[in-house]
Amino acid sequence: MMTVLMLSVGVIQTNQANAATDTLAVNADAAILIDAKTGKVLYEKNADTALGVASMTKMMTEYLLLEAIEDGRVTFDQQYNVSEVVYKVSQDRALSNVPLRADGTYSVQELYEAMVIYSANGATMALAEVIAGSETEFVKLMNEKGNELGLKEFRFVNSSGLNNRDLKGMHPEGTGPEDENIMSAKDTALLAQKLLTEFPEVLETSGISRKVFRDGTDDAIKMDNWNWMLPGLLFEYEGVDGIKTGTTDFAGYCFTATAERNGQRYITVVMNAKNADGQGSYQARFGETKKMLDFAFGQHTKEEVLPAGYTMEAAKTLPVTKGKEDSVQIETEKALEMIIRNGQAENYTPVFTVDESLLNEDGQLTAPIEKGTRVGYIKLQYNGEGEESYLTEELAQATEIPVVTTVSVEKANWFVLSMRGIGGFFSGIWDSIASTVKGWF
Incomplete structure (x- = not known):
């Protein structure tokens, strides 16, 4: 999905x-x-x-x-x-x-x-x-x-x-x-x-x-x-x-x-x-x-609407679990070119769609992750008058540009994962105590 x-x-x-x-x-x-x-x-x-x-x-x-x-x-x-x-x-x-x-x-x-x-x-x-x-x-x-x-x-x-x-x-x-x-x-x-x-x-x-x-x-x-x-x-x-x-x-x-x-x-x-x-x-x-x-x-x-290596402001990274880092940067794999009617370029906005099959139930990628892993795609949404169309859905999908990870993320070792688990446990206790104390006042 x-x-x-x-x-x-x-x-x-x-x-x-x-x-x-x-x-x-x-x-x-x-x-x-x-x-x-x-x-x-x-x-x-x-x-x-x-x-x-x-x-x-x-x-x-x-x-x-x-x-x-x-x-x-x-x-x-x-x-x-x-x-x-x-x-x-x-x-x-x-x-x-x-x-x-x-x-x-x-x-x-x-x-x-x-x-x-x-x-x-x-x-x-x-x-x-x-x-x-x-x-x-x-x-x-x-x-x-x-x-x-x-x-x-x-x-x-x-x-x-x-x-x-x-x-x-x-x-x-x-x-x-x-x-x-x-x-x-x-x-x-x-x-x-x-x-x-x-x-x-x-x-x-x-x-x-x-x-x-x-x-x-x-x-x-x-x-x-x-x-x-x-x-x-x-x-x-x-x-x-x-x-x-x-x-x-x-x-x-x-x-x-x-x-x-x-x-x-x-x-x-x-x-x-x-x-x-x-x-x-x-x-x-x-x-x-x-x-x-x-x-x-x-x-x-x-026109080259998006360059290779383009990063969307609202989706620069994806969260990572069980990795040495807790997120990974993503960008377009190649440039996005399109035939555009003169004066219409401002009517296009990039839309990022992530491959849900790669995410866990919390919306995270799971380490290890290789550099260049495809995590979704970007396409252009037309916001002008009317709608754009292609001869077939297959041809329309061919205009989508893959989005990939820019670096590798290694899996964290058992000790680091254990410490994170312990830290999360005590963090949960502390949050509970703080909420209780706050209720006294």
Whole structure:
């Protein structure tokens, strides 16, 4: 158990979350902006409602592929022979595709690049078959992984993000002919955050603006990245290097973006982005994304709120029993850094929570105690307007800084402990006599 020893005094509003206050007025059915490292939510709009995600689905396919490669179940130079269903879908140029030959053989690396850069749907389905044997089995893996990652509002029905109608009757078993993948903006951001945290190498590919598929062959196809905020493209934005766009009639114009400047990375999601006239468009999804990234980089700063070795005025020491000393000093193990909106630093107060399992019934640590023993943690309490939030409780807990003992406390020998016991006994007698004498007057 953990006990809060010191709690700051301050009024905490219980209205809509601070990050959710819609000061940006992002024109989309749902949107979210987070710090990529901590998952701290800096802005959100309708972020818990499941909506169509279209090809942003491919982030899950990317995750499962990179996981399979990491585990050694798949390799990038592994060869794939095109199945009938993949061939038929890949030939549909009304969809984003690189046409694959019915008798062709392709490397996982080629298919991966076509999926990440060009959002090629047939190539994505091919990778699903590489990993799971069939898209039907792959969809099961997608939903299992979604639960494992902590997604709450989601459903995957295919690997690509197409409407099942576009698969012309060849959709995965157990799904309907009109089904489409859905996720909330918050879950989409969480999937992106997990992908970048566990497989940051995906940015080496998602950040490629242009590439030629099968360059130097008769099958060569120019692939321009659908993420037009990348360098050299129409809506170029400094620092953008991923991750995934998505568009269907059901989902509208969607985009999960990430950008890094000076070591600070943010992730944004827009779902069914629209222009001022209420019409969806490519420009709308990039324009609304720019609005959030400008807000992130322009109005937030990573600050060292508490230094390493910080000691709270109200909790500098903890009491010790059976030790050569009767207390031990405590301090933070490392510095506490946080993304803070400009001008809001004074609205944070450190709160120390002690690990109650280390204390006896009198609230004391028991010697011997080693230097560096973790005795609790410090977190920052926000006392400003609204409340702060994180994508998950796990990410919120990761912002807590361990508090440790600064020195060792040896156990006192039997003689010292005996003398303390005797001293305590006579002290008790003296207190009793003094109280009695006092009662005479």
